[in-house]
Amino acid sequence: MSEREPFSVQIKVRHYELDTLGHLNHAVYHSYAEVARLEMMEASGALAGLRDENIAAVLLESTVRFKRELRAGDTVTVTCDGRFGEGKVLQADSVIFKADGTVSAEIDCTLGLMDLARRKLVADPRAVLERAGADLKLMSTTE
Template structure:
């Protein structure tokens, strides 16, 4: 079931080739969608820059990623990437993404668990949503 686009969803438009880490076969089938673009584009849009995170002594970390392939993508296919963040209230958060072909067919679902790493202590910060909101000029765009 395709989730509806809501205010808390960030929508990215891309081609299948830009979402793939690798292509295979003569038809250039997209075998591994790599969707950090949808996750990472939220940070700059909210006003968070990588150098500001480093200066604050923190950095984002992906702890787990699950990809559910639903339909084939070919290199050059236009897709929409829907992305939503969900705070767990603990040291981690979830990122939910859907990759939808131009014809409206759900091609893949990606779920990731992430956190914010204290670069000095090398541990996860207690509240990643608050750490990100503190650096953002427009924290509402983060979706936490």
Template sequence: MTFHVTIQVRCDDIDVNGHVRGPAYLAYADHARWACTQAAGVDPAALTARRLGPVNLETTVRFHRELLPHGEVDVSCVFHWGTGKTSRVTQEFRTPDSTLVAEVASLSGLLDLDRRRLLPDPGAYWRELAARPGLLGLAPKTA
């Protein structure tokens, strides 16, 4: 399932060339991922209470077109789960007319905050915490 959030381009996200600067794309991507997990019903306080923390291990940004000021951008999130300690998230940034302006691909894990180690099968933890795991690309909880 693909999650979408619309983000307003802020004037302080603009560089001297008049387009959105690179770090703003990363902030938009982070915002969209957190909005997705919250829409899935994951309470950030529940993560903290369980001493779990999502960590970003790698991020790649691929720019296609300029994103200009005073507009908005639709940011999608699609989660891809494997069998190890990491997962991937792919995100597309599109203007209101559906023009692809950028893609962000992230490699993430779920950190045990006490042991400072990545947890195996992070999807199982997210599924347990989410009321709507489908938004995170996970099958519903089984009884």
């Protein structure tokens, strides 16, 4: 287990994000993970570097496990921790924590990096991110 903390952002649950039961709509959990991913990629320098190379991150799969409900006015911390493996994909795992530290949800995402001219995934996303100047230590606690 890493001693470094994953990248995180804080988000306040807004009233219009609630469902008819009065808790956060299921789809919004995915949006919160997306906010954390994009903020992490921007902070790491990945977004600008990839844009210069005509490459963009694409979401291939997203799975959420709901643990505890969120309600309007709650402020949550959303983490994002990347993991690089073999092949064309990388993982971006997020956890949504309530203010008291309770886990509200866990979201696991599979991403690829698409060459926008060829409309194909790049073979080695870690190498492409590194070449684009991304701070991989900010993106992943295992780097």
